Amino acid sequence: MNIDSIATGPLRVWASRAHPALTSAAQRLSGAMKIPLEGVNVENVGDSDSAPFVAKKIPVIDFHSLTNETLPILHSTRDQLDAVKVDELQSANRFLAAFLAFIDTQLPIPPPAGKR
Numbered sequence: 001m002n003i004d005s006i007a008t009g010p011l012r013v014w015a016s017r018a019h020p021a022l023t024s025a026a027q028r029l030s031g032a033m034k035i036p037l038e039g040v041n042v043e044n045v046g047d048s049d050s051a052p053f054v055a056k057k058i059p060v061i062d063f064h065s066l067t068n069e070t071l072p073i074l075h076s077t078r079d080q081l082d083a084v085k086v087d088e089l090q091s092a093n094r095f096l097a098a099f100l101a102f103i104d105t106q107l108p109i110p111p112p113a114g115k116r
Contacts, residue, residue, distance in 0.1 A: 001103075002050040002062040003096060007089035008070040011063055011096075015039030017050065019059030021107065026061060029102055035095045042066055063096065 001022075013026055016039075023039075030037035042048075042064065050060040065088065066074075073083050 001096075001100065002048050002060060003064075004048055004062065005064045005066055005070075005074060006092045007065055007084045007086075008073055009065045009067055009085065009088060010036055010038070011088070011092045012038055012040040012065055012067070014042055014048070014062035014064065016041040016043065017054065018061040022059060022061040022103070025102060025107060026099060029099055030095060033095060033098060035091055037095070040064070040067060045071060063092070065092075 013023060015023055018026075026037060045066065048062050048064075050062050053060045073079050
C-alpha cells in the first residue's frame, strides 16, 4: 500500500495499477464508511514508490489526491502545509487506518512465490 500526495482534495486510488482484490476491498470499505473513493489514474504523471513491487508482480494499491487541479501543486512554491485540507486529511486517515486493519484481518495472504 502506497500513500502519496494526499489531502489536497478527496482521496483517490490509482485504479489501473492497483490489484483488483485490493481495489474491490477499498471500494467496499469506502462505501461502508461513506467516504468517497474514485479512481484517478496517473500513468502519464510519473511513478510511485510502488513501482518496484509492480515490477516483481507483488500486488499494490496507491492512494493519492491528484487531479488536474491539484497536480500543479506538487514540487511548486504552492507545495506547502497550507495546501493540505484538514478535513480531507482526517477523512483519508480514517479510511486508510480502517483499510489497513481490513486487509490485515480479512484478506487472505497468498503463499510466497514458488510455494503454491
